[in-house]
Amino acid sequence: MQPLKEKIRQEGKVLSSEILKVDSFLNHQIDPVLMQQIGQEFARRFAEDRITRVLTIESSGIAPSVMAGLVLGVPVVFARKRKSLTLTDDFYEAKVYSFTKQETNSIVVAKTHLTEADKVLVIDDFLANGQAAEGLIEIVRQAGAELAGVGIVIEKSFQEGGKRLREKGIRVESLAEVAALSEGKVTFVGDNE
């Protein structure tokens, strides 16, 4: 997706060979116009899939998911990283290890917001080792819902998460696929083709 790749080239900060910081438009500050374009693109790619719900995870997955949900005409559910006192229902729960934060969180979704009647589009901001996506997919499985696929804003294709999901037969649609991070520069898959 061209506008996203351009934004990453212009504003992404390569902090190491593994870390790309996009705090100026996705992870801390949000560019609403770009989020709208991203939402439209996810909706276009899954237009024929009769999606009934978008499932994401707080916090950075929310903005692209809400824009996708708006175009698809379906509600968005965001998994919470821990239980809050105002969540009193029963939950689906999965464990997610964050390499960035070096900690394991439970992610939870109230059973009332995801059922076996749902066809789910999972959306997240980044796909690296695939921990978050696999946690969300586990929750879809627990609900007995159908997984239509996974929509990712930025996939770090040099890490193994995307490969592992695709090997399981899961459809993964990534809007920007980063092939390498080196010397302050982002290389996308297909850049030199």
Next chain:
Amino acid sequence: MQPLKEKIRQEGKVLSSEILKVDSFLNHQIDPVLMQQIGQEFARRFAEDRITRVLTIESSGIAPSVMAGLVLGVPVVFARKRKSLTLTDDFYEAKVYSFTKQETNSIVVAKTHLTEADKVLVIDDFLANGQAAEGLIEIVRQAGAELAGVGIVIEKSFQEGGKRLREKGIRVESLAEVAALSEGKVTFVGDNE
């Protein structure tokens, strides 16, 4: 704002005289169409204020803020509740006590995303005791930015946050003002007038 009040009446769950749960459209599941209407209403109310940035807090403030930012044509910054390893810049920081979670968090905003040139609209999902809003306002103050006002989706007018902010001369625009929660029922300010 009528569609919001109707949604609260239909789907809000009164858990006690102080707790209103709106997990079906705002705090866990999100209704994107309602969020768009909310964003449009915030943008309408602050249309003449030359807003340059919307400031909110993760996670439930993000959806209404992104919709408001889209209509206003400005970026949205969400304060993070703790430092993440990928945030390496200098921060504005404020302490926020959550009555719901019974804990104090630091909320942080990178200095690169808020400056003295900004005119800021602070948006949050709930206004109860006002802790989160006051933390965000403190961050606006630290940045030397101008505060245009505070936009709130649901104000619990029987708690003191809104009163305290208005007494300081801060403009507070709440889209639904809850006067009381009792016997499973929500009463809005102005219901019996």
